[in-house]
Amino acid sequence: xxPRPKGEESEAWNRAAFDSLGQKRRVFETPSLSHNAAFLHxxxxxKVKIILDLATHFSYHVSSMKVNFEAVKSLALSWLIPGxxxxxxxxxxxxxxxxxxxxxMSALGLVMGGKIYxxxxxxxxxxxxxxxxxxxxxLYFLSKIFSFGLGNLKSTTFEFGTAYIAGAGxxxxxxxxxxxxIVLGKKK
Amino acid sequence: MIWKSHLLSMILYAIFVCVVLALxxxxxxxxxxxxxxxxxxxxxxxxxxxGWFMYLFL
Numbered sequence: 001x002x003p004r005p006k007g008e009e010s011e012a013w014n015r016a017a018f019d020s021l022g023q024k025r026r027v028f029e030t031p032s033l034s035h036n037a038a039f040l041h042x043x044x045x046x047k048v049k050i051i052l053d054l055a056t057h058f059s060y061h062v063s064s065m066k067v068n069f070e071a072v073k074s075l076a077l078s079w080l081i082p083g084x085x086x087x088x089x090x091x092x093x094x095x096x097x098x099x100x101x102x103x104x105m106s107a108l109g110l111v112m113g114g115k116i117y118x119x120x121x122x123x124x125x126x127x128x129x130x131x132x133x134x135x136x137x138x139l140y141f142l143s144k145i146f147s148f149g150l151g152n153l154k155s156t157t158f159e160f161g162t163a164y165i166a167g168a169g170x171x172x173x174x175x176x177x178x179x180x181x182i183v184l185g186k187k188k
Numbered sequence: 189m190i191w192k193s194h195l196l197s198m199i200l201y202a203i204f205v206c207v208v209l210a211l212x213x214x215x216x217x218x219x220x221x222x223x224x225x226x227x228x229x230x231x232x233x234x235x236x237x238x239g240w241f242m243y244l245f246l
Contacts, residue, residue, distance in 0.1 A: 094211055101207050105201070105204050156192055163201070164201060168204075171204075174209075188215050
Protein backbone atom coordinates (compact mmCIF):
# COMPACT_ATOMS: atom_id res chain seq x y z
CA UNK A 1 0.00 0.00 0.00
CA UNK A 2 1.26 3.52 -0.81
CA PRO A 3 2.17 5.47 2.40
CA ARG A 4 -0.03 8.47 2.97
CA PRO A 5 1.89 11.81 2.85
CA LYS A 6 1.75 14.20 5.77
CA GLY A 7 1.60 17.97 6.24
CA GLU A 8 1.08 20.28 3.27
CA GLU A 9 1.64 17.47 0.79
CA SER A 10 -1.35 15.69 2.23
CA GLU A 11 -3.80 18.23 0.86
CA ALA A 12 -2.29 18.14 -2.63
CA TRP A 13 -2.24 14.35 -2.52
CA ASN A 14 -5.90 14.20 -1.56
CA ARG A 15 -6.90 16.56 -4.35
CA ALA A 16 -4.88 14.61 -6.90
CA ALA A 17 -6.43 11.37 -5.70
CA PHE A 18 -9.93 12.70 -6.21
CA ASP A 19 -9.16 14.30 -9.56
CA SER A 20 -7.65 11.07 -10.88
CA LEU A 21 -11.00 9.35 -10.62
CA GLY A 22 -12.21 11.27 -13.66
CA GLN A 23 -15.74 10.88 -14.88
CA LYS A 24 -16.65 8.02 -12.57
CA ARG A 25 -16.00 10.34 -9.62
CA ARG A 26 -19.17 12.29 -10.38
CA VAL A 27 -21.26 9.17 -10.03
CA PHE A 28 -20.04 8.11 -6.62
CA GLU A 29 -18.91 11.35 -4.97
CA THR A 30 -21.46 13.60 -3.39
CA PRO A 31 -21.07 17.39 -3.81
CA SER A 32 -20.98 17.87 -0.08
CA LEU A 33 -17.85 15.71 0.15
CA SER A 34 -16.03 17.04 -2.90
CA HIS A 35 -16.46 20.69 -2.00
CA ASN A 36 -15.75 20.37 1.67
CA ALA A 37 -12.17 21.53 2.21
CA ALA A 38 -12.22 20.29 5.77
CA PHE A 39 -12.96 16.82 4.59
CA LEU A 40 -10.03 16.86 2.19
CA HIS A 41 -7.75 17.59 5.14
CA UNK A 42 -9.17 14.73 7.17
CA UNK A 43 -7.72 11.23 7.51
CA UNK A 44 -10.90 9.71 6.13
CA UNK A 45 -10.12 11.05 2.65
CA UNK A 46 -7.69 8.20 2.10
CA LYS A 47 -10.29 5.56 3.03
CA VAL A 48 -12.91 7.20 0.82
CA LYS A 49 -10.44 7.28 -2.05
CA ILE A 50 -9.89 3.51 -1.71
CA ILE A 51 -13.64 2.87 -1.63
CA LEU A 52 -14.20 5.06 -4.68
CA ASP A 53 -11.39 3.30 -6.50
CA LEU A 54 -12.91 -0.10 -5.76
CA ALA A 55 -16.40 1.07 -6.75
CA THR A 56 -15.05 2.53 -9.99
CA HIS A 57 -13.23 -0.63 -10.93
CA PHE A 58 -16.18 -2.81 -9.95
CA SER A 59 -18.63 -0.78 -12.04
CA TYR A 60 -16.20 -0.87 -14.98
CA HIS A 61 -15.91 -4.65 -14.84
CA VAL A 62 -19.66 -5.13 -14.47
CA SER A 63 -20.34 -2.88 -17.47
CA SER A 64 -17.69 -4.61 -19.59
CA MET A 65 -19.12 -8.02 -18.65
CA LYS A 66 -22.53 -6.82 -19.74
CA VAL A 67 -21.16 -5.67 -23.10
CA ASN A 68 -19.35 -8.95 -23.59
CA PHE A 69 -22.47 -10.93 -22.71
CA GLU A 70 -24.48 -8.95 -25.27
CA ALA A 71 -21.77 -9.52 -27.87
CA VAL A 72 -21.63 -13.26 -27.22
CA LYS A 73 -25.42 -13.43 -27.29
CA SER A 74 -25.50 -11.77 -30.72
CA LEU A 75 -22.75 -14.08 -31.92
CA ALA A 76 -24.62 -17.18 -30.75
CA LEU A 77 -27.97 -16.03 -32.16
CA SER A 78 -26.40 -15.22 -35.51
CA TRP A 79 -24.66 -18.57 -35.60
CA LEU A 80 -27.82 -20.53 -34.76
CA ILE A 81 -30.05 -18.74 -37.27
CA PRO A 82 -28.35 -16.58 -39.92
CA GLY A 83 -29.15 -12.88 -39.45
CA UNK A 84 -30.89 -13.29 -36.09
CA UNK A 85 -28.02 -11.53 -34.31
CA UNK A 86 -28.48 -8.47 -36.51
CA UNK A 87 -32.24 -8.56 -36.03
CA UNK A 88 -31.69 -8.57 -32.25
CA UNK A 89 -29.56 -5.44 -32.75
CA UNK A 90 -32.48 -3.85 -34.65
CA UNK A 91 -30.72 -4.06 -37.98
CA UNK A 92 -33.70 -5.69 -39.63
CA UNK A 93 -32.84 -5.17 -43.29
CA UNK A 94 -29.32 -6.43 -42.98
CA UNK A 95 -30.40 -9.40 -40.86
CA UNK A 96 -33.17 -10.24 -43.32
CA UNK A 97 -30.83 -10.20 -46.31
CA UNK A 98 -28.34 -12.38 -44.46
CA UNK A 99 -31.08 -14.84 -43.57
CA UNK A 100 -32.42 -15.02 -47.12
CA UNK A 101 -29.01 -15.42 -48.77
CA UNK A 102 -27.51 -17.95 -46.36
CA UNK A 103 -30.69 -19.97 -45.93
CA UNK A 104 -31.16 -20.06 -49.71
CA MET A 105 -27.62 -21.30 -50.15
CA SER A 106 -28.12 -24.05 -47.58
CA ALA A 107 -31.49 -25.06 -49.03
CA LEU A 108 -30.17 -25.13 -52.59
CA GLY A 109 -27.21 -27.18 -51.44
CA LEU A 110 -29.52 -29.74 -49.87
CA VAL A 111 -31.76 -29.84 -52.95
CA MET A 112 -28.72 -30.41 -55.14
CA GLY A 113 -27.86 -33.47 -53.07
CA GLY A 114 -25.02 -31.95 -51.08
CA LYS A 115 -23.63 -33.59 -47.99
CA ILE A 116 -23.40 -32.24 -44.43
CA TYR A 117 -20.29 -33.83 -42.95
CA UNK A 118 -20.02 -35.20 -39.42
CA UNK A 119 -16.83 -35.12 -37.40
CA UNK A 120 -14.65 -38.08 -38.33
CA UNK A 121 -10.93 -38.70 -38.29
CA UNK A 122 -10.78 -41.43 -40.95
CA UNK A 123 -10.44 -38.83 -43.67
CA UNK A 124 -8.73 -35.75 -42.16
CA UNK A 125 -9.82 -33.44 -44.99
CA UNK A 126 -13.46 -33.90 -44.03
CA UNK A 127 -12.67 -32.29 -40.67
CA UNK A 128 -12.42 -28.97 -42.53
CA UNK A 129 -15.74 -29.68 -44.22
CA UNK A 130 -17.24 -30.49 -40.80
CA UNK A 131 -16.20 -27.10 -39.39
CA UNK A 132 -17.58 -25.35 -42.47
CA UNK A 133 -20.92 -27.17 -42.20
CA UNK A 134 -21.06 -26.49 -38.46
CA UNK A 135 -21.29 -22.80 -39.34
CA UNK A 136 -24.88 -23.39 -40.45
CA UNK A 137 -25.81 -23.62 -36.76
CA UNK A 138 -29.29 -24.94 -36.19
CA LEU A 139 -29.46 -26.51 -39.65
CA TYR A 140 -26.45 -28.68 -38.84
CA PHE A 141 -28.05 -30.11 -35.69
CA LEU A 142 -31.40 -30.58 -37.42
CA SER A 143 -29.67 -32.50 -40.20
CA LYS A 144 -28.17 -34.86 -37.64
CA ILE A 145 -31.44 -35.31 -35.75
CA PHE A 146 -33.70 -35.81 -38.78
CA SER A 147 -31.07 -37.49 -40.97
CA PHE A 148 -31.06 -35.27 -44.03
CA GLY A 149 -28.11 -33.88 -45.91
CA LEU A 150 -26.60 -37.32 -46.29
CA GLY A 151 -25.43 -36.52 -49.83
CA ASN A 152 -26.42 -38.08 -53.13
CA LEU A 153 -23.20 -39.27 -54.77
CA LYS A 154 -25.04 -40.31 -57.95
CA SER A 155 -26.20 -36.76 -58.56
CA THR A 156 -24.13 -34.61 -60.92
CA THR A 157 -24.70 -31.65 -58.62
CA PHE A 158 -23.37 -33.42 -55.50
CA GLU A 159 -20.11 -31.46 -55.45
CA PHE A 160 -21.81 -28.14 -56.05
CA GLY A 161 -24.42 -28.87 -53.39
CA THR A 162 -21.72 -29.69 -50.87
CA ALA A 163 -19.89 -26.47 -51.79
CA TYR A 164 -23.12 -24.48 -51.35
CA ILE A 165 -23.66 -25.86 -47.84
CA ALA A 166 -20.03 -25.35 -46.81
CA GLY A 167 -20.01 -21.83 -48.29
CA ALA A 168 -23.19 -20.94 -46.40
CA GLY A 169 -21.61 -22.12 -43.16
CA UNK A 170 -18.44 -20.10 -43.71
CA UNK A 171 -20.43 -16.98 -44.60
CA UNK A 172 -22.50 -17.45 -41.48
CA UNK A 173 -19.34 -17.40 -39.36
CA UNK A 174 -18.50 -14.00 -40.90
CA UNK A 175 -22.02 -12.75 -40.29
CA UNK A 176 -21.87 -13.86 -36.65
CA UNK A 177 -18.52 -12.10 -36.18
CA UNK A 178 -20.02 -9.00 -37.80
CA UNK A 179 -22.83 -8.97 -35.20
CA UNK A 180 -20.20 -9.46 -32.47
CA UNK A 181 -18.19 -6.48 -33.72
CA ILE A 182 -21.28 -4.27 -33.92
CA VAL A 183 -22.02 -4.84 -30.23
CA LEU A 184 -18.41 -4.09 -29.30
CA GLY A 185 -18.62 -0.84 -31.29
CA LYS A 186 -15.97 -1.79 -33.82
CA LYS A 187 -18.53 -1.52 -36.63
CA LYS A 188 -21.72 0.41 -37.31
CA MET B 189 -32.26 -32.35 -60.54
CA ILE B 190 -31.92 -28.58 -60.72
CA TRP B 191 -29.10 -26.62 -62.33
CA LYS B 192 -27.05 -29.18 -64.07
CA SER B 193 -25.24 -26.23 -65.60
CA HIS B 194 -22.14 -25.66 -63.48
CA LEU B 195 -21.82 -22.13 -64.87
CA LEU B 196 -25.30 -21.16 -63.67
CA SER B 197 -24.66 -22.74 -60.27
CA MET B 198 -21.38 -20.87 -59.99
CA ILE B 199 -22.96 -17.54 -60.96
CA LEU B 200 -25.73 -17.98 -58.39
CA TYR B 201 -23.17 -18.92 -55.74
CA ALA B 202 -21.16 -15.80 -56.61
CA ILE B 203 -24.25 -13.60 -56.29
CA PHE B 204 -25.01 -14.84 -52.77
CA VAL B 205 -21.40 -14.51 -51.65
CA CYS B 206 -21.08 -11.00 -53.11
CA VAL B 207 -24.23 -9.73 -51.45
CA VAL B 208 -23.25 -11.04 -48.01
CA LEU B 209 -19.63 -9.89 -48.21
CA ALA B 210 -20.62 -6.44 -49.48
CA LEU B 211 -22.97 -5.98 -46.51
CA UNK B 212 -20.27 -7.13 -44.10
CA UNK B 213 -17.34 -5.17 -45.54
CA UNK B 214 -18.96 -1.85 -46.49
CA UNK B 215 -21.33 0.46 -44.63
CA UNK B 216 -22.52 2.92 -47.28
CA UNK B 217 -25.01 1.77 -49.90
CA UNK B 218 -23.03 3.10 -52.86
CA UNK B 219 -19.82 1.46 -51.66
CA UNK B 220 -21.69 -1.80 -51.07
CA UNK B 221 -23.01 -1.90 -54.65
CA UNK B 222 -19.61 -1.05 -56.09
CA UNK B 223 -17.87 -3.66 -53.97
CA UNK B 224 -20.46 -6.36 -54.76
CA UNK B 225 -20.28 -5.75 -58.50
CA UNK B 226 -16.49 -5.75 -58.62
CA UNK B 227 -16.32 -8.89 -56.50
CA UNK B 228 -18.92 -10.60 -58.69
CA UNK B 229 -17.03 -9.77 -61.87
CA UNK B 230 -13.73 -10.95 -60.40
CA UNK B 231 -15.26 -14.25 -59.27
CA UNK B 232 -17.14 -15.04 -62.47
CA UNK B 233 -14.58 -13.79 -65.00
CA UNK B 234 -11.75 -15.31 -62.97
CA UNK B 235 -13.47 -18.70 -62.94
CA UNK B 236 -14.13 -18.57 -66.69
CA UNK B 237 -10.54 -17.53 -67.45
CA UNK B 238 -9.16 -20.22 -65.18
CA GLY B 239 -11.47 -22.76 -66.83
CA TRP B 240 -10.06 -21.88 -70.25
CA PHE B 241 -6.55 -22.00 -68.82
CA MET B 242 -7.15 -25.56 -67.56
CA TYR B 243 -8.56 -26.47 -70.99
CA LEU B 244 -5.07 -25.93 -72.43
CA PHE B 245 -3.76 -28.93 -70.48
CA LEU B 246 -6.32 -31.44 -71.72
